[in-house]
Amino acid sequence: MKRKDTVKLISTDEMEFVIDKDAAMVSQTIRNMLTSPGPIDNWVFLGGFAETELGEVTFPEISAVILEKICQYFYWALQYSRGKETEFHIEPELTLELMMAANYLHT
């Protein structure tokens, strides 16, 4: 896969997740960043250090375990929209933190 078709999401504890751009765009917040004409401002707004060309986003408020779950959701949502309607499992202990992240990501 070409590098520009992926994007790297970095958690506050510096764990990196490389996922398809399509999947990341499930998040309205990330979509706005990737499609906005002036992306640099948005990266700064997000508080990340990533450069546009690298397609990296850092989330200073989101831990690795939550970010991993979010990436799983992105792929689950893609499948769902293609007609594969399965259950998405959420561990009870993650729910509140995940909810806050989902709210932030408009997901």
Place this chain on the structure above:
Amino acid sequence: MGAACSRKRDQLDNVDGFDRGVSGRYCKSGSSKWLATTFSRPVLEIQREKKKCPSLLELCTHKIREDIDNYVSFSTLPRDLSQQIFNELVKSQRLTDVSLEAFRDCALQDLYLGDYPGVNENWMDVISSQGSSLLSLDLSGSDVSDPGLIYLKDCVNLQDLNLNYCDQISDRGLKHISGLSNLRSLTFRRNSAITAQGMAALSGLVNLMKLDLEKCPGIHGGLIHIKGLTKLESLSIKWCNCITDADMKPLSGLTNLKSLQISCSKVTDFGITYLKGLQNLSVLNLEGCPVTASCFDTLSVLVSLLFLNLSRCNLSDDGCEKLSKLGNLKVLNLGFNDISDACLIHLKGLTNLESLNLDSCRIGDNGLVHLTGLQNLKCLELSDTEVGSNGLRYLSGLCKLESINLSFTVVSDGGLRELSGLTSLKSLNLDARQITDAGLAALTSLTGLTHLDLFGARITDSGTSHLRNLKNLRSLEICGGGLTDAGVKNIKDLSSLSLLNLSQNCNLTDKTLEMISGLTGLISLNVSNSRVTSAGLRHLKPLKNLRSLTLEACKVTANDIRRLQSAGLPNLVNFRPE
């Protein structure tokens, strides 16, 4: 009715008397005529469920709902999230006095607990802990009593307070809310304990814009206390039969009033004269008041008046020439009055009229000639009049008509071709025995129809062939007894249908259920008094949107339907036999 049906913040906004509050009613077992008393037929607004990917936020909310007993506090969450969880718990009826504790100090803004089971005094502590954040509180139908309202003193920013049907609240409770001067909307429907004395507590609510005291029989003399509430835009004191002319006097200075409902009170023409200065009044409901045509003198100076309900006022032709002064009106309800064709001539000039209700008036074909100039008319109610086929020609030029009710008139098949050019028609009620298959042939051009009521019409299988092109039909009722399975063939492809009533056709069998199994948009289905059996129920499994199923007097038991429900119709909430 489930609590979920009454949770809208704007639930007080509907102009009672001008629409029918039938939300939540998916089924009727009789003719539509007797469902309600005022305007236009009930329009079933139905939203088909679209399969949409749930957001992660929704999934988290649902997860919390499932595990709610494990959460001690949501106060660390941002407010919009705890609000979302709260709303979800209320919607799914999972909120209890125990789980409510987790919402202490969450700074919630809206607590819609109307008709929620179990709400009482014990809930008030957590409610008041929202403090100055709380903007809107609905406790309607709860057991909260006077001392419970003391808790609201801390909620100084409260704007909307709904205490409808709270039987335990009296004058003493009102006192506790007298300091909530940010209140914009206060509603106290059906409270027999409130008296004029208690209403003194309202005098400080200077920001009040909406006050609803419907069905409060003890408030005579109390309106003096709202005299100074000059921001008031909407006041309902309907069904307060204690209200007299004297009660109108304090209203004379409330010049911001836009809506006033005093139906079924004792107000006469004299009382109406106090309203002369209400230059912003656009809605006036006088249904069932002992007024006469003399009040039209006063009403004609109300330059903003658009909606006027005069139904059941015992009006006669006497003096009704004064109706011609009300040229601004858009909606006029004259139903159930003793008026005849001679009165209709005075409606000629009311060319702004969009809706006219003449239900059960003594009018006939000759009167309708006076309506030909009402080119803006969208809704015309002629039910239970002497109108027949000859009158319909006067309607054929009213091309904006969207809704006509001709039920229980003497209109017969021959007249219906006069309607064939009214292509804006969406709703047509032909619930009358003399309408037959031949009449339907004239309706095939009305492809915009979404509601067609042929409840008592004598429609047989051959007549249904004329319905095939009415692809936009969302509700259809054919209950005249003449239909067999063969006729249902012409109905099975009307894929927009969400309400279908084929009851009283005693020859319909399970074959009918099989044929309509493709109508997956159906929300309400009635095939009562037929030969349908429990064996046919399996055909209904694809009808995933079905909420109401009525199969009275069939070979079907409540348990049969319950089995069907659990086997795959989760949305079914209303069924008979039950």
